[in-house]
Amino acid sequence: MTAPSKVPERGFPPNEFTARTRRAQDRMAACDMAGMLLTTEPEIRYFTGFHTGFWQSPTRPWFLFLPVEGEPVAVIPEIGLPVMRRTWIEDIRSWPAPRPEDDGLSLLIELLAPLARKRRRLGVLKGPETHLRMPLGDYERLLAALPGLRIVDATPIVRALRMVKTPAEIEKIAHACAIGASAFARLPEFARPGVPLEDLFRTFRRETLARGADEVPYLAGGAGPGGYEDVISPPSRRPLAQGDILMLDLGLRWDGYFCDFDRNFAIGRAEDAARRAYDLLWRATEAGIAATRPGATCRELYRAMRAVLAEAGEGDGNIGRLGHGLGMQLTEWPSLMEGDDTVIEENMVLTLEPSLSCGGNRMMVQEENVVVGPRGARLLTPRAAPELPVIRG
Amino acid sequence: MTAPSKVPERGFPPNEFTARTRRAQDRMAACDMAGMLLTTEPEIRYFTGFHTGFWQSPTRPWFLFLPVEGEPVAVIPEIGLPVMRRTWIEDIRSWPAPRPEDDGLSLLIELLAPLARKRRRLGVLKGPETHLRMPLGDYERLLAALPGLRIVDATPIVRALRMVKTPAEIEKIAHACAIGASAFARLPEFARPGVPLEDLFRTFRRETLARGADEVPYLAGGAGPGGYEDVISPPSRRPLAQGDILMLDLGLRWDGYFCDFDRNFAIGRAEDAARRAYDLLWRATEAGIAATRPGATCRELYRAMRAVLAEAGEGDGNIGRLGHGLGMQLTEWPSLMEGDDTVIEENMVLTLEPSLSCGGNRMMVQEENVVVGPRGARLLTPRAAPELPVIRG
Numbered sequence: 158m159t160a161p162s163k164v165p166e167r168g169f170p171p172n173e174f175t176a177r178t179r180r181a182q183d184r185m186a187a188c189d190m191a192g193m194l195l196t197t198e199p200e201i202r203y204f205t206g207f208h209t210g211f212w213q214s215p216t217r218p219w220f221l222f223l224p225v226e227g228e229p230v231a232v233i234p235e236i237g238l239p240v241m242r243r244t245w246i247e248d249i250r251s252w253p254a255p256r257p258e259d260d261g262l263s264l265l266i267e268l269l270a271p272l273a274r275k276r277r278r279l280g281v282l283k284g285p286e287t288h289l290r291m292p293l294g295d296y297e298r299l300l301a302a303l304p305g306l307r308i309v310d311a312t313p314i315v316r317a318l319r320m321v322k323t324p325a326e327i328e329k330i331a332h333a334c335a336i337g338a339s340a341f342a343r344l345p346e347f348a349r350p351g352v353p354l355e356d357l358f359r360t361f362r363r364e365t366l367a368r369g370a371d372e373v374p375y376l377a378g379g380a381g382p383g384g385y386e387d388v389i390s391p392p393s394r395r396p397l398a399q400g401d402i403l404m405l406d407l408g409l410r411w412d413g414y415f416c417d418f419d420r421n422f423a424i425g426r427a428e429d430a431a432r433r434a435y436d437l438l439w440r441a442t443e444a445g446i447a448a449t450r451p452g453a454t455c456r457e458l459y460r461a462m463r464a465v466l467a468e469a470g471e472g473d474g475n476i477g478r479l480g481h482g483l484g485m486q487l488t489e490w491p492s493l494m495e496g497d498d499t500v501i502e503e504n505m506v507l508t509l510e511p512s513l514s515c516g517g518n519r520m521m522v523q524e525e526n527v528v529v530g531p532r533g534a535r536l537l538t539p540r541a542a543p544e545l546p547v548i549r550g
Numbered sequence: 551m552t553a554p555s556k557v558p559e560r561g562f563p564p565n566e567f568t569a570r571t572r573r574a575q576d577r578m579a580a581c582d583m584a585g586m587l588l589t590t591e592p593e594i595r596y597f598t599g600f601h602t603g604f605w606q607s608p609t610r611p612w613f614l615f616l617p618v619e620g621e622p623v624a625v626i627p628e629i630g631l632p633v634m635r636r637t638w639i640e641d642i643r644s645w646p647a648p649r650p651e652d653d654g655l656s657l658l659i660e661l662l663a664p665l666a667r668k669r670r671r672l673g674v675l676k677g678p679e680t681h682l683r684m685p686l687g688d689y690e691r692l693l694a695a696l697p698g699l700r701i702v703d704a705t706p707i708v709r710a711l712r713m714v715k716t717p718a719e720i721e722k723i724a725h726a727c728a729i730g731a732s733a734f735a736r737l738p739e740f741a742r743p744g745v746p747l748e749d750l751f752r753t754f755r756r757e758t759l760a761r762g763a764d765e766v767p768y769l770a771g772g773a774g775p776g777g778y779e780d781v782i783s784p785p786s787r788r789p790l791a792q793g794d795i796l797m798l799d800l801g802l803r804w805d806g807y808f809c810d811f812d813r814n815f816a817i818g819r820a821e822d823a824a825r826r827a828y829d830l831l832w833r834a835t836e837a838g839i840a841a842t843r844p845g846a847t848c849r850e851l852y853r854a855m856r857a858v859l860a861e862a863g864e865g866d867g868n869i870g871r872l873g874h875g876l877g878m879q880l881t882e883w884p885s886l887m888e889g890d891d892t893v894i895e896e897n898m899v900l901t902l903e904p905s906l907s908c909g910g911n912r913m914m915v916q917e918e919n920v921v922v923g924p925r926g927a928r929l930l931t932p933r934a935a936p937e938l939p940v941i942r943g
Contacts, residue, residue, distance in 0.1 A: 167787075211782035213768045213801060214881040215679050216874065236870055239780035239911065253870050255885050257678035283687035285650035286608050294676035294703060310687060355764075362765070363756045371748075371784070372755070373765065375606045387632035389604035391764070394560075408606060477629055477646050481609065488607040492648050518632065 164369070165328045167412050169206060171245040173325060177318060178204055178229060184314045185225040191277035192224040193311045196290040199485040200282070200315060204229060206244045208413055217254040218261055218291040222268055232264045262295055266302050273305035280311025286490055287312055316490050320482055321504050327528050329414035330484060330506050334526050334537040337407050337416045340365040345548045350399050350424055354380055354392035365409050375408030375487050378419070383431050384519030399425035402521065408487040415487050417508050418538045419524045423547045434515050435545035438523040441465035441511035445480065449507065449527060449534035455497040462511045469513060480510040483526060505529045557762070558721045560805050562599060564638040566718060570711060571597055571622060577707045578618040584670035585617040586704045589683040592878040593675070593708060597622060599637040601806055610647040611654055611684040615661055625657045655688055659695050666698035677705025679883055709883050713875055714897050720921050722807035723877060723899050727919050727930040730800050730809045733758040738941045743792050743817055747773055747785035758802050768801030768880050771812070776824050777912030792818035795914065801880040808880050810901050811931045812917045816940045827908050828938035831916040834858040834904035838873065842900065842920060842927035848890040855904045862906060873903040876919060898922045
């Protein structure tokens with residue numbers, strides 16, 4: 158098993174987490190927030206380093222309380238104690254979960270009662286792209302037990318922090334991209350006419366692991382004459398056929414960080430229409446790369462790509478945006494679209510993902526990953542070939 | 551790539567979904583519920599067949615409204631239209647997501663306004679092991695816009711339905727188990743002293759894919775002298791060593807259904823204490839299998855296993871229960887524990903998962919998967935070896 162690049166260190170030094178915590182605390186102080194109660198995997202991992210695939214199990218809730226001053230408090234099921242004890246968190250409170258009649262609730266009430274008595278503001282994630290990962294009934298019981306708490310939305314704080322990556326985070330994403338790129342380089346060996354898409358996906362998953370991926374939480378794509386019907390399908394049993402356009406969209410993880418990019422191939426031969434669509438998408442991505450710099454807005458990046466696609470006089474496909482943030486999750490804030498005026502900052506990691514309707518129910522999409530440097534975009538993925546690659550059988 | 555057993559059909563015939571919907575509607579009618587609003591992946595897939603890995607992206611909310619009479623209504627982002635149109639759902643309403651200022655909200659308000667006007671009861675999942683997968687702020691805006699709606703907890707209805715599997719579901723879980731078993735059969739070839747656990751995990755993931763898994767969302771485990779510290783860790787770089795007890799806990803998916811079982815191995819040699827712990831766990835599982843039959847309670851299954859473990863005079867480890875339901879999720883209701891008096895029914899699929907503290911900070915666990923037949927448990931996993939297997943270097 159060959160790693161495609163120098164393998165970064167796993168994990169983070171403790172000062173990474175204390176710095177993240179301090180930044181959150183500064184922002185909380187600025188808006189008179191007494192603390193944040195976090196329930197979701199990326200947020201708890203972001204501030205603690207608590208890293209486990211056990212979030213697959215929906216049974217147990219997990220909590221992190223981040224006070225405006227002082228140390229974070231983890232309130233977690235006993236099953237997580239050994240893993241949490243390996244992090245920098247010292248105040249860990251636990252209960253023998255599952256215990257549906259009191260799954261952490263009395264511990265939370267005890268912890269938050271002083272805030273409620275002073276009618277302080279408690280931040281909870283309530284905004285776009287977030288959810289509350291605890292039973293809604295328990296959340297309602299918590300609020301009923303602490304009527305003094307004033308719940309406010311902590312999304313702007315967490316969003317601002319997580320959108321801008323640290324060098325160590327960027328290194329992990331870059332490594333995930335490098336692993337993905339080295340797997341894509343071998344795809345032409347597997348993508349032969351007659352191979353069912355399901356088998357191709359499975360072979361490709363194995364190849365990404367062989368190249369060093371920890372796991373492959375996301376692999377979607379499609380194939381069809383002149384384009385594919387959508388970009389989120391699991392693979393069908395349909396065999397690849399001459400004239401198909403094949404696209405695989407890969408979200409592998411390394412040390413908890415994703416890449417998210419795709420590659421297109423023509424099987425056997427490429428029709429002119431497909432070549433033109435590919436070229437348009439490639440040039441739209443170029444325009445997106447050129448537009449990416451600190452101070453630009455997401456809307457400007459969107460418009461730069463959209464201007465190229467407008468040549469075709471066709472729609473955007475059905476994706477709803479032309480790129481997004483990337484990191485601990487496959488997709489993160491912000492969105493490259495008309496309605497998002499987020500200002501691009503140095504060390505954001507973004508996907509540029511122009512898509513195009515090819516007429517009928519077919520579409521094409523291209524996606525690259527970039528990090529924002531002081532003067533502009535730096536590609537984390539090797540740039541896709543400028544002309545639609547043809548795999549000859 | 552060799553499949554370990556006859557590969558079942560993918561997907562379900564439409565009458566599977568209409569039957570599930572009818573059962574839910576019967577239960578809703580019995581408690582005067584006008585409908586259910588569902589937001590989570592397993593529930594939406596359960597009633598529609600909508601199957602995509604795109605739920606990895608937290609950006610877009612997805613909704614299914616299941617009325618007490620008539621057809622379900624999907625309210626989904628445009629990006630999901632092609633996949634949803636391939637299901638049996640005919641009433642599909644969509645919007646160009648992401649649109650943070652109105653991510654499906656006005657569509658939901660329009661759909662639910664007639665219920666609100668009549669002050670009807672709307673079911674939402676609020677109970678244990680559930681969460682609301684939409685921004686909490688949007689949920690609050692929905693309720694504020696429709697003050698007539700009376701929100702009630704739909705968890706008991708969904709729980710009762712999903713806990714009892716259909717024959718087609720059982721077939722998929724059985725196939726996932728068979729794939730996992732065939733991968734475990736090869737583990738002794740890879741698990742050699744000196745191999746870093748991280749590399750072993752990666753090789754094992756590749757093997758499960760080679761044997762036919764679609765994906766491996768969960769793989770945890772550990773290794774150490776006389777036991778491991780916990781059961782939810784990602785792998786470390788520590789090389790396997792003579793005298794280690796190695797455990798891998800595998801949650802692979804086939805066609806959206808999980809297996810969840812583990813295997814233990816001693817590396818090079820097994821100490822007497824580890825052999826005794828393994829034997830105790832093996833006999834506890836036997837007792838669990840023997841106790842499993844329609845009409846028994848989860849508490850009884852727990853106690854049957856616990857009685858064997860009590861011989862050791864040691865604690866349960868830190869898992870909190872000795873088994874659980876299994877299906878579209880790695881863990882599902884019910885829990886085999888003292889506090890769960892759920893009555894076992896035919897066609898439930900369960901894990902039996904006794905765990906044992908081995909003293910110090912070490913533990914051991916064993917896990918098998920069973921389906922409940924008319925007279926008792928039928929194993930879906932080949933029974934683990936009765937004595938701790940030793941891999942000799």
